Amino acid sequence: MGVVNVTPDSFSDGGRYATTAAAVEHGRRLWAAGADCVDVGGESTRPGAGRVDPERELARVLPVVAALVADGVAVSVDTTRARVAARAVEAGAVLVNDVSGGRADPDMGAVVAGTGAAWVLTHARGDSRDMYAAAAYDDVVGEVAAELLARVDDALAAGVDAARLVVDPGLGFAKLPAHNWTLLAHLDRLVGLGFPVLVGASRKRFLVGALPPGSDEHPPERRDAATLATTVLAARAGAWGVRVHDVGPSADAVRVVAALGPQAGAP
Numbered sequence: 733m734g735v736v737n738v739t740p741d742s743f744s745d746g747g748r749y750a751t752t753a754a755a756v757e758h759g760r761r762l763w764a765a766g767a768d769c770v771d772v773g774g775e776s777t778r779p780g781a782g783r784v785d786p787e788r789e790l791a792r793v794l795p796v797v798a799a800l801v802a803d804g805v806a807v808s809v810d811t812t813r814a815r816v817a818a819r820a821v822e823a824g825a826v827l828v829n830d831v832s833g834g835r836a837d838p839d840m841g842a843v844v845a846g847t848g849a850a851w852v853l854t855h856a857r858g859d860s861r862d863m864y865a866a867a868a869y870d871d872v873v874g875e876v877a878a879e880l881l882a883r884v885d886d887a888l889a890a891g892v893d894a895a896r897l898v899v900d901p902g903l904g905f906a907k908l909p910a911h912n913w914t915l916l917a918h919l920d921r922l923v924g925l926g927f928p929v930l931v932g933a934s935r936k937r938f939l940v941g942a943l944p945p946g947s948d949e950h951p952p953e954r955r956d957a958a959t960l961a962t963t964v965l966a967a968r969a970g971a972w973g974v975r976v977h978d979v980g981p982s983a984d985a986v987r988v989v990a991a992l993g994p995q996a997g998a999p
């Protein structure tokens with residue numbers, strides 16, 4: 733899953749693809765580089781980010797979704813708003829990527845149930861204004877798994893077909909670095925829940941911990957090698973997908989792991 737943030741303030745590429753033309757061009761590049769899906773978002777989800785007006789979010793994502801769909805690109809929409817999801821699916825998006833796991837908008841379940849779209853339920857607590865306040869776990873893998881299953885139950889209750897659900901541990905969402913590393917080390921337990929697992933580690937701040945001491949926290953591209961390592965880990969654990977900014981290397985890494993054949997532990 734290639735990332736196209738049509739926003740002026742995303743931490744990983746803020747502002748580079750803020751115009752429709754730049755975003756569409758970037759989405760085409762990611763598709764050509766081997767992305768199976770291009771994820772279009774119009775509202776930064778970084779901690780502390782304020783909300784974007786719904787009309788502005790729509791104005792950012794819809795033209796990009798429509799143009800990429802017209803090119804034959806499989807598009808997902810990164811939104812927590814049911815109305816944005818509905819309009820993006822109408823424009824041809826095939827997956828709703830909801831970092832709130834359906835908690836932000838009570839109408840999201842019904843909207844997804846009413847379409848043929850898939851739905852990524854990402855684990856988080858609170859929202860972008862207070863997410864670290866809830867970043868306390870006794871057993872982060874067990875608690876994230878249980879809370880994701882609660883999100884799944886709500887989705888099923890809303891009428892969404894289980895076959896259209898994907899779960900995501902929400903690295904960096906209401907999680908401290910140690911929580912992210914523990915989740916990465918135990919992705920097999922999340923895969924064992926029986927739903928496709930999407931992993932979004934790409935260029936996230938916790939990866940700086942894997943860089944040489946004193947490494948500059950910027951630019952985010954400096955974290956692409958560490959991101960590639962997380963792609964291999966996710967593929968080896970049997971994850972369904974990875975959400976990355978630098979698609980080419982991760983697409984190659986996924987093919988390398990696939991070439992190994994069935995591995996112990998991967999379904």
Ligand SMILES: Nc1nc2ncc(COP(=O)(O)O)nc2c(=O)[nH]1
Pocket residue numbers: 735737742743744776777778810829830831852854900902903930931932933934975
């Ligand atoms: N499913 C999913 N979606 C996401 N969307 C945005 C971000 C924040 O990263 P960005 O600002 O680089 O897009 N992370 C995730 C994630 O981990 N999982």
